[in-house]
Amino acid sequence: MGRSPCCEQAHTNRGAWNKEEDDRLIAYIKANGEGCWRSLPKAAGLLRCGKSCRLRWMNYLRPDLKRGNFTSQEDEIIINLHALLGNKWSVIAAKLPGRTDNEIKNHWNTHIKRRLIDRGLDPKTHRPIKTTAAAVSPAPPPAHDFAVVSSNDIDAAPEEGQSSTTSGDVVNLDLSISLCLPSSRSRTAWPEVATTPPPPADEAAASPTTICFCYHLGFRSGEVCSCHIASSKRHSLGLYMRLEEGQRIANYCVDS
């Protein structure tokens, strides 16, 4: 199955956007809203492909975007969500109002990743980096290979202004988070927590193997997953997570 190019490359501008192009795009979307990106450039009088227009709007021109440096609180949220979700930048961005997936991805790659390495943590798995002996041992289990955590293992929430992850050996997670399978719209496999297909909603609510992150991350039903378990039932579910030896869990709530 062939795939046609998204636009007529020969007749489109590329590279950095200029002020006039930005103004045209803003004016058009203000007047007409976000519609069909493919037809937008022509309608707006832009020599850009629709994809480029969408990217420019989403990542730079949207009025609700928050510019400027990431706060330490935002960093913590990113780290926690990345530990749970991996490189699901769009999902992470959905929990940080005013931030885009591209911005978060760049911030991760340029700042946070290095900071984790400096702390001796593998930025992919969020676990302590093993020394040479580990190089010849089998690959470590995936970051999302979870086990049940008893509530007795939970530390109190960190004091205000105190970052539990900065202590190095504390895993900073929202223990009210649970996980469900991704929606059919999701692009790639989600962390392999639930290993069986999702049971019907009623059954799922009672099953300890069917848990939903998304609800507790503040997403509405069906927003990022296909789970429709009644919200009242989801609250009774717990977090399943594997701990490395010596690791502790600090209670941390993503929703402020």
Place this chain on the structure above:
DNA sequence: AAGACAATCAACCGCGCAATT
């Protein structure tokens, strides 16, 4: 002052998926 190098981030690319034809 100038060149080399590193860091940053906007923009591009290719792909997967769902919807449409």
Place this chain on the structure above:
DNA sequence: TAATTGCGCGGTTGATTGTCT
């Protein structure tokens, strides 16, 4: 059912800016 289209995502690139020597 297969082909096509459009959107959105994650990974990567490259231009710009900052810092060091």
